[in-house]
Amino acid sequence: MTEVKAAAGDDMPGELKGAMLGFVSELKSFRDDIQSKLQAQDDRMTMLDRKTAFRGRSPLSTHAEVEVPHQKAFNAYLRSGDDDALRGIALEGKGLTVASDGGFLAAPQVAEAVQAVLRSGASLRKLANVVTVESASYEVLVDKGDLGAGWASETQTAETGAGGIERISIPVHELSAMPKASQRLLDDAAFDVEAWLAERIADKFARAEAAAFITGDGAGKPRGILSYATAEAGSEGEGQIGTVASGNLGDFAPVDPADALIDLVYALGAEYRANASFLMNSKTAAAVRKLKDAEGRFIWADGLAAGQPAQLLGYPVMVSEDMPDLDIESLSIAFGDFRAAYTVVERPDLRVLRDPFSAKPHVLFYATKRVGGGVTDFRAVKLMKFA
Numbered sequence: 001m002t003e004v005k006a007a008a009g010d011d012m013p014g015e016l017k018g019a020m021l022g023f024v025s026e027l028k029s030f031r032d033d034i035q036s037k038l039q040a041q042d043d044r045m046t047m048l049d050r051k052t053a054f055r056g057r058s059p060l061s062t063h064a065e066v067e068v069p070h071q072k073a074f075n076a077y078l079r080s081g082d083d084d085a086l087r088g089i090a091l092e093g094k095g096l097t098v099a100s101d102g103g104f105l106a107a108p109q110v111a112e113a114v115q116a117v118l119r120s121g122a123s124l125r126k127l128a129n130v131v132t133v134e135s136a137s138y139e140v141l142v143d144k145g146d147l148g149a150g151w152a153s154e155t156q157t158a159e160t161g162a163g164g165i166e167r168i169s170i171p172v173h174e175l176s177a178m179p180k181a182s183q184r185l186l187d188d189a190a191f192d193v194e195a196w197l198a199e200r201i202a203d204k205f206a207r208a209e210a211a212a213f214i215t216g217d218g219a220g221k222p223r224g225i226l227s228y229a230t231a232e233a234g235s236e237g238e239g240q241i242g243t244v245a246s247g248n249l250g251d252f253a254p255v256d257p258a259d260a261l262i263d264l265v266y267a268l269g270a271e272y273r274a275n276a277s278f279l280m281n282s283k284t285a286a287a288v289r290k291l292k293d294a295e296g297r298f299i300w301a302d303g304l305a306a307g308q309p310a311q312l313l314g315y316p317v318m319v320s321e322d323m324p325d326l327d328i329e330s331l332s333i334a335f336g337d338f339r340a341a342y343t344v345v346e347r348p349d350l351r352v353l354r355d356p357f358s359a360k361p362h363v364l365f366y367a368t369k370r371v372g373g374g375v376t377d378f379r380a381v382k383l384m385k386f387a
Helices: 002-007 014-056 059-080 084-092 108-120 183-187 193-215 259-267 282-288
Strands: 129-132 137-143 165-171 173-177 180-182 229-232 240-245 277-280 315-319 331-336 342-346 351-355 362-375 381-385
Touching: 059 084, 059 183, 059 193, 059 351, 108 193, 137 342, 165 362, 173 193, 180 183, 183 362, 193 362, 240 259, 259 331, 259 381, 277 282, 282 315, 282 331
Parallel strands: 129 342, 229 240, 240 381, 277 315
Antiparallel strands: 137 165, 173 362, 180 362, 277 331, 331 381, 342 362, 351 362
């Protein structure tokens, strides 16, 4: 550009000099315009990159930023009893709150690990209807009889009777466990204290729940399915579960023993049979799987694939060790649509209180959860009575 200016000196004719200066001016204007457009394009690309990065960010990243302080604070509380960070999080309203007994709500990772074990265990919870509440009880309305129905035309309506409604209330009760560990083990950085705690709590909770859902008396614990009054199938009154006799005292009938199981199946209403299952313990299952029909075929069929339940008369079998053994007058086999028959009620929170004083040199972890259970539809289940 300097050379051009030098060429456009005093020796150049006026017209040529003006044309050259005009060309230089237009060239500068063109260059400035190109640079301006390139800069604007760079600015737009930068803005798009920022928006894309923001929108493409995993939605869990924000959650993780919140969860990590909880996890670290809860871990510090378990290991050393340092609760300052947890109290700060509680005051900020970020999830972990102080319980009335001085403990804290467990970190979500621990609570979910416990719930996963409870859901997968050999418990009536696996078949029942499970609801989560925030109150001290759960109320459900159940039809005591079928609602009336009728046909109507344009000029005539059908009068129908109103079905009876029963209100059933299921309270929640406090379930507790108290695993312990030495302080030396807790001081070991390689020791996963949260996984250890979740495993111990889940094991104790699962065993206590499973027993209560079958035989619990309702006093400070869920009411079990075998704790209700019974009557012979077809003659049940309100709040009673129907039974079918096995044909022999404490055992199956010596002749055609499988007939009693067929009677049990068809004692259940057709509307419940589609989703029905058998429930018994291992000893009873061992006796049942030896039974044959009139043509000598076993009535028990093992699952066709791993994880599938065995089949009895075409219905799945769940083995629960809390069901009673075969005995005189025992109620050792249940058959029904347990999702309709039984409801498990629980509150979502799991509380943990660290106690380093009661069992020195060990540290106790007092964990509590609130859960209840009860029969909500007595027509949806039948029991076999060995009588």
